[in-house]
Amino acid sequence: MKVEIVIAGFGGQGVLSMGKILAYSGLMEDKEVTWMPAYGPEQRGGTANVTVILSDEKISSPILNSYDIAIVLNQQSLDKFESKVKPGGVLIYDNYGIHHAPSRKDISVYNVNAMEATFDLKNDKAYNMVVLGALLKVCPVVSLESVLKGLKKSLPERHHHLIPLNEEAIKKGMSLIDK
């Protein structure tokens, strides 16, 4: 099994940390993982993206030209990555702030209203976890159990009390997908 994922959006949306949590979850399942950010002066407002690869075998390139799954959280990222999803692949986007919806017919497209769901949760920092929940429902690339284990491993102990909140957000995200 090998899955190549790109997550893209605005800096501050939690794109890089969502990728990190996915990578940690992969580690919990004994997978090979790479996490490669497009790093640069891109925090807070600019665009940010990260490539995460989870695989049972050794991973060659951390940099890719096409993806099995693209998660795009703003218009620029949708414009940039829609064409880079492999035929038969998956595109997950949040309709919030999107003017031109994706048009490809050879891939599975999911619209998650994660931003609105996050408003319901009254915790805007949980946005990326809602999106992660949607991903896990669409493609269970890692198990929820591994995600929670990964969170425990990656968060410093003083933040461990936030894990139930994250779990709630992930489950909220899962509920947004009819599948």
Added chain:
Amino acid sequence: MEEEIKLMKGNEALAMAMIRYGADGYFGYPITPQSEVLETLMAQKPWETTGMVVLQAESEVASINMVYGGAASGKVVCTSSSSPGISLMQEGISYMAASELPALIINVMRGGPGLGTIQPSQADYFQATKGGGHGDYHLITLAPSSVQEMCDFVGLGWDLAFKYLTPAIILADGVVGQMMEKVVLPPQRKRLTDEEVRQRCPWAANGRKGMRKKNVITSLELDPSLMEVNNERFQRTYKKIEENEVRFESIGTEDCDYLIVAFGSLARISQKAVEMARKRGLKIGILRPITLWPFPKAEVARLSERVKGILVPELNAGQMIEDVRLAAGSGVRVEHFGRLGGIVPSPDEILDAFEKLFLGK
């Protein structure tokens, strides 16, 4: 501390490896894309556990001279920086090479020349492998292509530096520095005691305490006939390193029709390009030099007799290709593909370049 599996950035792995190796000191000045080295060391506070010194110096020039001082006293010391900072260090590195001192220098390369960009590059290949500073010297140059190698080459770099009494450099790039992967950290080693340092480094300037003749460490020798003797000794060391320390990785080279020679992150990206090529029935092998100096000349020469062409993809305008051409001779076509200034190509760009150059597509 036992061996441990972690998920971390290449830069973080460098820092953890220094502590675990039992380093005595790190001296550095922050610069993207390697600032996590100093940040990780500061967060780990090794001065409270192993006694390792971590110091943010006032500049790169100061850091390299602190390394010079630490190395002269037989201590296990290092510095890290990115391209512009490494340029500032060249004088100190040349002095250390001339003083035959073991030290580790780490360059996580970014796009140049000048201040350039903060994105990945491999444009300091010439600087690292051909001397960099003034005078006839070489640095043992290690090129990691994974986070695990970032970790492992810290220990390897110091081992080789102490074995041959010459500085070693890890030449990484922004991709390997910023990427996170699984890494197995080695068990914690103890720092050497003063007595152990005295035994390992009888040449060190660490206080003679009435026991021996004084040790003088200097790169200055005003008598040219003596300076020539020194230079001949340096060259004998370099020859020994060339004979014994060439390292490389071969992937699919035994049945290939074409060859890619690439180092660091570009070897990883090329590997994906080769996987794509195999699906199209093209047999391309990869030779990944791990030591850029000493360069794996003999292996390039051996393979060049068998293949129809060699592609050298680099994040520069064509630097390692000169060493590949020298080793391969004139019997085989050697072509370059490069992206410049901080742009990293995707695997299909490399495959496209290959098909255009060698198959006329």
